[in-house]
Amino acid sequence: MPKTLCARRRGVSRHVPVLLQGAAAGIALLVSLGFLVVHLAMIVWTYSDAQSRSEHPPILWALVVFFAPLLGILLYLIIGRDSY
Numbered sequence: 767m768p769k770t771l772c773a774r775r776r777g778v779s780r781h782v783p784v785l786l787q788g789a790a791a792g793i794a795l796l797v798s799l800g801f802l803v804v805h806l807a808m809i810v811w812t813y814s815d816a817q818s819r820s821e822h823p824p825i826l827w828a829l830v831v832f833f834a835p836l837l838g839i840l841l842y843l844i845i846g847r848d849s850y
Contacts, residue, residue, distance in 0.1 A: 805835055808835055808839055809828050809831050809832055812828055812838070812842055813828040815847070816828070819848055820846050821848055822846060827842050827846055830842065
């Protein structure tokens, strides 16, 4: 049974679940940081690759990947690169 916090207000007791304590919070933090690192690496890779392989401005592709990571990478690989 999950741990709950009991809050009393005007004689009515409510139970509020306490989320992400202990190991679950640590795992969630590591997974979130991992996603952040992968997202930033995709932006940096796209920018540096677009400098040498695209006739479009590299900052444009970096912004596309920033706002739509998976779709942006796919679009860049399909239509953004001039040479392989």
